Amino acid sequence: MLMPKKERFLEEVLSYIKFPFDRENIKTELESHIVEKIDDYMEQGYDVEKAEELAINDIGDAKEIGMELNKEHNALLGWLWKITNGMVVLFIIGNLFFVGVPFFITFFSSSPINDIDKSSIVYQMDIDEQVKLDNTVIHFTNIVYQDNGELNIFFEHYDTKLWGTGWSLGTIGEITDNLGNTYRARSACSAGIKTKCIHSLDNFSKKADTLIISYDSYNRKYKVEISLQVGENDE
Amino acid sequence: MSRGKKLLRNMIVLGLLLYVFLNRSSLYLNPLSAHEDSERSIHYGPSEVVHIENFEGGKYVLGKYDKWVSCNMVSKVFFFLWGFGSDPTGFENDQTKAVDYTWAAINHNFKLYGIINDDRVKKIEITLGNGKVLIQTDFYDDLFLFTWRDTLDEDWNFKNIRGYDANNNIIFEEEY
Amino acid sequence: MKMDKGLIGGSTILLVLSLLEVTDRYGYEMIKELDLRSDKTFQFKEGTLYPVLHKLENNGYVKSYIVKADTGKKRKYYQITRSGKKQLVEEKKKWEVFSTSVNKVIAGDLHAHA
Numbered sequence: 001m002l003m004p005k006k007e008r009f010l011e012e013v014l015s016y017i018k019f020p021f022d023r024e025n026i027k028t029e030l031e032s033h034i035v036e037k038i039d040d041y042m043e044q045g046y047d048v049e050k051a052e053e054l055a056i057n058d059i060g061d062a063k064e065i066g067m068e069l070n071k072e073h074n075a076l077l078g079w080l081w082k083i084t085n086g087m088v089v090l091f092i093i094g095n096l097f098f099v100g101v102p103f104f105i106t107f108f109s110s111s112p113i114n115d116i117d118k119s120s121i122v123y124q125m126d127i128d129e130q131v132k133l134d135n136t137v138i139h140f141t142n143i144v145y146q147d148n149g150e151l152n153i154f155f156e157h158y159d160t161k162l163w164g165t166g167w168s169l170g171t172i173g174e175i176t177d178n179l180g181n182t183y184r185a186r187s188a189c190s191a192g193i194k195t196k197c198i199h200s201l202d203n204f205s206k207k208a209d210t211l212i213i214s215y216d217s218y219n220r221k222y223k224v225e226i227s228l229q230v231g232e233n234d235e
Numbered sequence: 236m237s238r239g240k241k242l243l244r245n246m247i248v249l250g251l252l253l254y255v256f257l258n259r260s261s262l263y264l265n266p267l268s269a270h271e272d273s274e275r276s277i278h279y280g281p282s283e284v285v286h287i288e289n290f291e292g293g294k295y296v297l298g299k300y301d302k303w304v305s306c307n308m309v310s311k312v313f314f315f316l317w318g319f320g321s322d323p324t325g326f327e328n329d330q331t332k333a334v335d336y337t338w339a340a341i342n343h344n345f346k347l348y349g350i351i352n353d354d355r356v357k358k359i360e361i362t363l364g365n366g367k368v369l370i371q372t373d374f375y376d377d378l379f380l381f382t383w384r385d386t387l388d389e390d391w392n393f394k395n396i397r398g399y400d401a402n403n404n405i406i407f408e409e410e411y
Numbered sequence: 412m413k414m415d416k417g418l419i420g421g422s423t424i425l426l427v428l429s430l431l432e433v434t435d436r437y438g439y440e441m442i443k444e445l446d447l448r449s450d451k452t453f454q455f456k457e458g459t460l461y462p463v464l465h466k467l468e469n470n471g472y473v474k475s476y477i478v479k480a481d482t483g484k485k486r487k488y489y490q491i492t493r494s495g496k497k498q499l500v501e502e503k504k505k506w507e508v509f510s511t512s513v514n515k516v517i518a519g520d521l522h523a524h525a
Binding site for chain 3: 013025026028029030032033035036037058059060061062064065068069071072073
Binding site: 074077078080081084085087088091092094095098099102133134135136159161166167170217218219220 | 238239241245246248249252253255256258259260261272273275276277278279280300301303319323324
C-alpha cells in the first residue's frame with residue numbers, strides 16, 4: 001500500500017532530527033501512529049487516500065514536530081553518548097588485556113618446582129624468608145639440592161601495589177656461602193602479578209652449611225642467611 | 236535512563252577504567268610520575284630532579300641521588316601518555332675527578348651528562364667524531380647535559396671533553 | 412468545544428502523566444484515551460504529543476519499551492517512573508492551586524456582577 005503523504009510527512013520530520021541514530025526509532029513510532037489512525041478512519045468507511053489525508057492532517061505540522069523532537073534528541077549529547085559508549089568498550093577490552101592477562105598468567109602458571117626431576121633431589125627444604133625492596137616483596141620459599149651439585153633457590157616476588165608494573169626484578173643480590181664461595185645464578189621466572197622464579201647455582205659446595213643472599217645497591221640492603229641441610233652421606 | 240544520565244554514567248565508568256588502565260599499563264599522564272615510578276621500580280632513587288629536557292620521543296630527566304648522577308629517559312606514548320624509557324639508574328660520582336660524566340646513545344639520541352666536582356670549572360666543551368663542538372656554561376646546579384642526534388653519514392660519537400675555568404684554562408680533559 | 416493549544420500547554424505534563432498513572436500506554440492509545448476522557452475537548456495536533464513524551468523520558472518521568480503486536484506492528488509503550496509519579500503529585504497540587512485561584516477570580520467576578 002503506497003502512502004505518499006505519510007512518507008513525505010515522515011521524511012520531513014526526520015529531516016529535522018540531527019542525530020542520525022535516533023531517526024529510525026522516531027520514524028517507527030510516528031509511522032505506527034499514522035498507520036493506526038488510517039486504519040481507524042478506514043474502519044469508519046473512508047477510502048485509503050482520504051483516510052491518509054485525514055490522518056496526516058490530524059498529526060500536525062511536520063516542521064514543528066520535527067524541530068521539537070530534535071530538541072529532545074540533542075545531537076551533541078547523542079554523539080557524546082555514542083562516542084563514550086565506544087570508548088567504554090575499547091577501555092574494557094584494553095583493561096582485559098592489561099589486567100586480565102597478567103592475572104590469568106599468575107593463577108595458571110605452575111610453580112617451577114614441579115619442573116625438577118624428583119629422582120635427582122638430594123634434599124628439599126621449605127623456607128619462609130621475606131625481604132622488601134621499595135614496593136617489591138621477595139619471598140624465598142624453597143631450596144632444592146640436586147645430585148648433580150645444583151642448588152636451586154625458589155622465590156616469588158610481587159609489587160605491594162598489586163597493580164604496580166615496572167622494570168622486572170634485575171638481581172636478588174650476591175649469592176655466597178659460609179665458606180666464601182660466590183655463585184652465579186641461572187634464572188628463570190614466570191610472568192604475572194606474582195612472579196615465580198628459580199635461581200640455579202651450579203656446583204654448589206657440599207660442605208657449605210649456609211646460603212647467603214645479600215643485596216646492596218643504591219642504598220638498599222638486605223641479607224638473607226639460609227641454613228642448609230648438609231647431606232649425611234657427604235660428611 | 237535518560238541520555239544525559241547515561242553519558243554521566245559513561246564518564247564515571249571511563250574514569251574508573253582509565254584509572255585501572257593507567258595503573259596497569261605503566262603509562263602515565265605526567266612524565267615526572269613515569270620517571271618516579273621508573274626509579275622506584277628499578278630500586279633506585281628517588282633522585283632530585285634538576286633539569287628536564289625534551290627530545291624527539293620523550294624527555295630526559297637529569298637528577299642526583301646521593302652519590303649517583305642519572306639522566307633517566309621517559310618516552311611519550313600515544314601523544315599524551317608517558318611511559319618508562321631507558322637508563323633510569325645513574326653512575327657513581329667520582330669526586331676525585333674535576334668532572335665526572337657518562338654518555339650513551341639510544342636510537343640515534345645521544346646524551347652526555349655529568350657533574351662538576353671542581354668549582355673552578357665554568358665551561359664544559361665536548362667534541363664529537365665529526366669535529367662538531369658543543370659548549371655549555373650554564374649548569375643545572377653542578378650538573379650538565381648535552382643532547383644531540385646523529386645522522387648516518389657522519390660520526391657523531393663523543394670524542395673529547397674539556398672543562399675550563401673562568402680564564403679559559405683547561406682544568407679537566409679526557410679522550411674517549 | 413475546541414481549546415486553544417496554549418491553554419493546555421501548561422498542563423501537558425499533568426495530562427500525559429495522568430494518562431500513564433494506572434497503565435502503560437503507547438502514543439496513539441493516549442490520544443484516543445484523551446479524546447474519550449475529555450469528550451474531545453482537547454483537539455490538538457496529535458504529533459505534538461511525541462516531543463512531550465520524549466521530553467518526559469529525558470527528564471526521567473517516563474521510560475519506554477517496544478512491544479511487537481501479533482499483527483507485526485511495533486508499538487512504543489510508555490511507563491511512568493517513580494520520579495514521574497512524584498512529579499504527577501506535584502503537578503496535581505499545582506493544578507489544584509491554579510484552578511482554585513481561577514475559580515475564586517471567576518466567582519469574584521460573578522459576585523461583582525451580581
